[in-house]
Amino acid sequence: xxxxxxxxxxxxxxxxxxxxxxxxxxxxxxxxxxxxxxxxxxxxxxxxxxxxxxxxxxxxxxxxxxxxxxxxxxxxxxxxxxxxxxxxxxxxxxxxxxxxxxxxxxxxxxxxxxxxxxxxxxxxxxxxxxxxxxxxxxxxxxxxxxxxxxxxxxxxxxxxxxxxxxxxxxxxxxxxxxxxxxxxxxxxxxxxxxxxxxxxxxxxxxxxxxxxxxxxxxxxxxxxxxxxxxxxxxxxxxxxxxxxxxxxxxxxxxxxxxxxxxxxxxxxxxxxxxxxxxxxxxxxxxxxxxxxxxxxxxxxxxxxxxxxxxxxxxxxxxxxxxxxxxxxxxxxxxxxxxxxxxxxxxxxxxxxxxxxxxxxxxxxxxxxxxxxxxxxxxxxxxxxxxxxxxxxxxxxxxxxxxxxxxxxxxxxxxxxxxxxxxxxxxxxxxxxxxxxxxxxxxxxxxxxxxxxxxxxxxxxxxxxxxxxxxxxxxxxxx
Numbered sequence: 001x002x003x004x005x006x007x008x009x010x011x012x013x014x015x016x017x018x019x020x021x022x023x024x025x026x027x028x029x030x031x032x033x034x035x036x037x038x039x040x041x042x043x044x045x046x047x048x049x050x051x052x053x054x055x056x057x058x059x060x061x062x063x064x065x066x067x068x069x070x071x072x073x074x075x076x077x078x079x080x081x082x083x084x085x086x087x088x089x090x091x092x093x094x095x096x097x098x099x100x101x102x103x104x105x106x107x108x109x110x111x112x113x114x115x116x117x118x119x120x121x122x123x124x125x126x127x128x129x130x131x132x133x134x135x136x137x138x139x140x141x142x143x144x145x146x147x148x149x150x151x152x153x154x155x156x157x158x159x160x161x162x163x164x165x166x167x168x169x170x171x172x173x174x175x176x177x178x179x180x181x182x183x184x185x186x187x188x189x190x191x192x193x194x195x196x197x198x199x200x201x202x203x204x205x206x207x208x209x210x211x212x213x214x215x216x217x218x219x220x221x222x223x224x225x226x227x228x229x230x231x232x233x234x235x236x237x238x239x240x241x242x243x244x245x246x247x248x249x250x251x252x253x254x255x256x257x258x259x260x261x262x263x264x265x266x267x268x269x270x271x272x273x274x275x276x277x278x279x280x281x282x283x284x285x286x287x288x289x290x291x292x293x294x295x296x297x298x299x300x301x302x303x304x305x306x307x308x309x310x311x312x313x314x315x316x317x318x319x320x321x322x323x324x325x326x327x328x329x330x331x332x333x334x335x336x337x338x339x340x341x342x343x344x345x346x347x348x349x350x351x352x353x354x355x356x357x358x359x360x361x362x363x364x365x366x367x368x369x370x371x372x373x374x375x376x377x378x379x380x381x382x383x384x385x386x387x388x389x390x391x392x393x394x395x396x397x398x399x400x401x402x403x404x405x406x407x408x409x410x411x412x413x414x415x416x417x418x419x420x421x422x423x424x425x426x427x428x429x430x431x432x433x434x435x436x437x438x439x440x441x442x443x444x445x446x447x448x449x450x451x452x453x454x455x456x457x458x459x460x461x462x463x464x465x466x467x468x469x470x471x472x473x474x475x476x477x478x
Contacts, residue, residue: 005144005145006031006144007030007145007147009021009025009032009033009147009149009150009343010032010146010149011032011035011149011339012119012149012151012153012292013036013042013151013152013153013154014034014035014041015043016041016042016323016333017154017338018036018322019042019104019105020339020340021322021339021340021342022108023104023110024339025343025346025347026108028343030346030347032109033144033146034105034110034112035113035117035144037115037116041097041098041101043155045094045097045101047173049332050094051091051093051177052364054093054094055201056200056365058086059204059205059366060366062079065079066079070403071403081182083205087179113142114129114130115137115139115142116128116136116137117292118292118293119294121297122317122319126143126144126293127141128141147318148320148346149320150320150339150343151292151306151320151322151325152321152335153287153323154287154288154323154324154325155285155323155324155330156286157285158285159281159283160249162250163189163281168254169255169258170254170281171278171281173194173280176280182206183207184207184208184277185210185276185278186207186210186278187276187279187280188210188211189279189280189282189283190213190214190282191211191241191282192220192282193363195211195280195282196219197364197365199234199239199365200234200365201365203238209240210274211240212245212274213242215243215244217243218231218234219363219369222363222369222371224375225376225408225424229406229407230365230367230369230426231243233366233367233406233407242274243265244265244267245263246266252279258275259275259276259277261274261279285324286304287324287326287327288325289301289304289306299316299319299321300314305325305326305327306321306325307326308321311341311342311345312339312341312345312354313345323339326338328359329361331359333359333360337359341353357372359372360437361434362430362434363431367407367428367430368429368430370430370433370434371424372441373437374412376410379421384414384421385416386412386415387471388412388413389469390410390467390470391463391470392478393407395477395478396458396466398462399427399463404427404428406426407425407428408427409423409433409463409464409466409467411423411450411464411468412424418447418448419444420440420447420450425464427460433460436464447471447472448468448469451465453465466478
């Protein structure tokens with residue numbers, strides 16, 4: 001085999017986790033190949049995080065302009081949305097970030113191999129190279145040998161059994177990001193992070209929104225107090241929220257007039273008809289574990305995800321797996337962290353294993369949601385005694401100045417040891433504010449230590465300091 005086909009590390013999958021692992025491995029002196037049939041950046045950059053947040057930014061600007069009079073700013077004439085421009089800006093943001101990533105491949109000395117890769121044993125990757133027109137296999141085949149391989153093939157959208165998206169009336173998040181127009185009305189099935197982000201976006205853009213959630217609360221993985229505030233906010237804004245929603249997928253009718261289905265609530269008699277121009281299915285994702293060659297290795301797959309230890313090692317020697325294919329939190333930044341752990345383990349370094357409780361979670365609806373650590377319910381399930389500090393954004397001057405003061409910060413500590421167990425924020429810039437809490441968790445800082453750090457005034461960051469002080473009943477401004 002030519003030396004050009006031998007590597008210290010081959011990374012199969014160039015999403016956030018894959019390229020982060022490849023770049024770090026090269027920085028540590030390894031010869032690295034990064035393989036993907038699609039463009040570098042994967043789902044997050046091209047069909048997920050980045051284009052979605054670009055849309056949400058436009059929606060946020062629109063919402064603020066509509067409230068400009070509150071700030072003494074008079075906007076003459078009607079306020080309208082040019083969705084073609086919104087979509088073009090979305091695509092321009094993606095292109096700019098993608099261009100930057102491509103330059104980083106060269107800067108880090110990583111060999112980019114475009115094509116569909118497949119394992120042939122734990123340390124061999126056969127790649128059906130893309131042709132000049134991008135067709136998989138059109139450029140022949142290349143076999144890459146490596147001392148270690150990281151599998152990072154990501155995930156794809158999935159629907160409910162019996163409900164098949166057609167891309168027009170019944171759509172997925174991928175379809176939304178390809179559309180160049182806004183629907184007049186939309187029914188969103190699933191009120192996790194993806195569902196509530198799109199509910200917030202479409203409502204701000206002027207679309208009539210109905211949000212359907214099977215469980216008793218929206219954003220069901222978040223702290224219960226957060227779910228309550230978000231549902232109250234959505235309802236106040238005019239989003240129709242139906243929790244404990246039940247419907248037969250076979251009864252969904254999609255035709256030229258739109259989509260309609262009869263929806264009931266668990267434990268209650270009667271149904272209501274939900275009609276919308278389109279139905280967005282936001283019920284989760286499925287890991288890409290099929291047709292990647294796992295059967296040629298001893299790696300185990302359990303309920304659709306690859307089994308790994310806390311250092312991302314599979315049951316096959318020298319084969320690692322990261323990102324959505326291993327379950328975990330299904331978040332891009334978590335995949336990146338998993339990739340770094342895998343690479344440093346491969347390099348022989350004594351690196352701390354993966355701890356999902358220390359991984360921050362962020363949801364970009366309005367108001368924003370962010371959290372790290374355990375919820376209050378999870379603490380109760382584990383029998384952990386707690387003391388809690390909770391402070392509303394209404395007590396924070398910067399939030400009031402900005403006119404966005406829905407929500408709160410909540411700090412959960414162990415009642416006996418003082419350990420910080422969880423931090424939950426819903427409100428303005430929550431997804432930025434959570435970084436401090438994430439650092440506090442890594443450094444094992446207790447609430448009193450978070451409060452001891454001086455937080456500049458007036459800033460939204462003061463809400464975390466106040467909540468940390470409130471754990472011991474010592475909040476200054478609330």
